[in-house]
Amino acid sequence: MxxxxxxxxxxxxxxxxxxxxxxxxxxxxxxxxxxxxxxxxxxxxxxxxxxxxxxxxxxxxxxxxxxxxxxxxxxxxxxxxxxxxxxxxxxxxxxxxxxxxxxxxxxxxxxxxxxxxxxxxxxxxASDRIITTPRHYAYLKIAEGCDRTCSYCAIPISTGHYQSKPMEDIEKEVRLLVEQGVKEFQVIAQDLTYYGLDLYKRMALPELVERMSDIPGVEWIRLHYGYPSHFPYDLLRVMRERENVCKYMDIALQHVSNDMLKMMRRNITKEETYDLIQRMREEVPGIHLRTTLMVGHPGETEKDFEALVEFVRKVRFERMGAFAYSHEEGTYSYKHYQDEIPQETKEERLDAIMRIQERISAEINTAKTGKTFKVILDREDDDFYVGRTEYDSPEVDPEMLIYKTNQLIPGNFYDVKVEDAQAFDLYGKVLS
Structure with missing residues (x-):
């Protein structure tokens, strides 16, 4: 000791x-x-x-x-x-x-x-911390808690009501982090899109992102964990107009069947979900969407699951994760539904939908071959330098594996041409 x-x-x-x-x-x-x-x-x-x-x-x-x-x-x-x-x-x-x-x-x-x-x-x-990530990026939490009432989610039990952090405090923290060498900000909250409703009585995320993007030294801003219902569409204008706001949105959709969305208490319909995705892609050309889907929620029939499979095939998410329903004590589902779907069925559905997504991811990545992207370098491994494009968040998204033809410095940006691709990795060479 x-x-x-x-x-x-x-x-x-x-x-x-x-x-x-x-x-x-x-x-x-x-x-x-x-x-x-x-x-x-x-x-x-x-x-x-x-x-x-x-x-x-x-x-x-x-x-x-x-x-x-x-x-x-x-x-x-x-x-x-x-x-x-x-x-x-x-x-x-x-x-x-x-x-x-x-x-x-x-x-x-x-x-x-x-x-x-x-x-x-x-x-x-209070605004200071010891950064545990690579020095060039940091997570920026802009709120605590959640006021949504999704049937399956226990997070509000632990975190309580939504509490937005004042914009001035966030700007102070961003400036402090920039002074420490942070260039890239992963903006996080349980629900980004609700930001400001409690403090300012309006959805203030677009304004916050604009104010952050004006701070010298902020090279990339990436947004995580949006909610689809009552989405603040002005955010798409900000994303389109501001060069340092990544064309990336992490928005958990969970399901697409109207019956399941109602049982999950998601306050959105299948038709509204498709319209939301179409509008995002029309207003922000090239945007990469990350979502999370759930299988095995109580009441999910084979027909519901087939609708989810069709959704994944039609929408072709650039990034997608999925998980099997867990019957969590204290949630609405726990109190009102029976966890009647066998675990084996949940796992089969999960495996099936992730196999489809793997093929889609491989096709989307392959289409990037021959193109050049701005890449931030995270680290040096034995065989490659490893970085990410603006479309890739740390830990969860594909990485750019860069051939060691030049001496590169972690934390710097480079133009990298993609020479090969797999489902979850790109391979590229730095343009000299």
Whole structure:
């Protein structure tokens, strides 16, 4: 066990990562050495930032806590603290079942951890954090919580009502990050498109993105986790007009069958969904759409699933993920529907739809062969430099594998010509 060392372990989404980066900054201000997701966990203090989204994520979080509990018993680590969505949602159960944890904190009260160990929380560092991503990009969280009432989703149980962060605070954070070398901003929230309704009584995301794009040093802005119902269409104008706003939209659609959309409480129809996608592609030529779909929600018939398959084939999403329904305690579905679809059927449907998407992705990538793209370089691997185009978000989207014909510098932009393509990777050469 290393004295004066704090190990931070982040599980789940990029929104959790931002919270971890903020608490890391506070620990550093209090004189600790901090490591994030360390190769060797041996800190005087270990903090696990948990995910409670679906069963698999919950299991991963609990298994990590149990593993660390054993390390604590053996004297390999000191204090063990748990924060985040899982403990926000299941606090009493976790306190009862995991006595090896010194203290649990929820999604929003982690500042209390610092005072509980006799340290200070520095308000003047509230916008500051230790970036754990490559220095040239960062995640920018513009809101907490969610006011949607989707049948299957437990996130509002953990995060509460939607709370937009004031534009001035966001601009301050962006400027601070630019000073630290950040060029690319992944704008995140549980629901980006709702931004501003609580604070400004209007959908203010288009204005926020414009204000961000005016800040010197902001090279790319990429938008994640929009909601399709009542989409703020002025955002498409901003995306079309502003060169540093990536032509990319991550918008979770979940399903397309009208019966399923109604049962899921999505407040949109099949026809409106098709119209939304058509308008996005007409107003922003070349836009790449990422979506997430769900299979196996209670009530999903073979006919509903066939409609979803047809949707994927017709729309041809540039980026698509899917997952099987999880019957989450406390949700509308849990209270009102039976989880009657066998897990085997869910997995079969999931595999089928992802096989279709893999073929589509391969065709879309192949069509890029011979074209040149602006690429930001993330890292150097043994055989390639690895970067991304404006259409690719870190971790989830295809990468550009660049042949080592030149000496390149991570964090810089390069013009790269695509020479070969696979379903989930492009291969290219830097134009000299």
């Amino acid at each position: 290393r004295k004066n060392k704090v190990d931070i372990i982040t599980l789940g989404c990029s929104k959790n990562l931002v919270d971890s980066e903020q608490i890391m900054r506070q620990f550093v201000a209090n004189g600790y050495k901090v490591e994030h997701d360390p190769h060797k966990i041996n800190g005087e203090i270990v903090v696990v930032n948990t995910c409670g989204f679906i069963g698999d994520a919950q299991e991963e979080s609990v298994n990590m806590i149990l593993e660390l509990g054993e390390a604590k018993k053996k004297g390999k680590i000191g204090k063990l603290f748990v924060m985040g969505c899982l403990s926000e949602r299941f606090l009493k159960d976790l306190q009862k079942e995991l006595p090896e944890v010194d203290r649990f904190y929820g999604k929003f009260n982690w500042k209390q951890l610092l005072s509980d160990i006799g340290k200070s929380y520095y308000n003047d560092l």
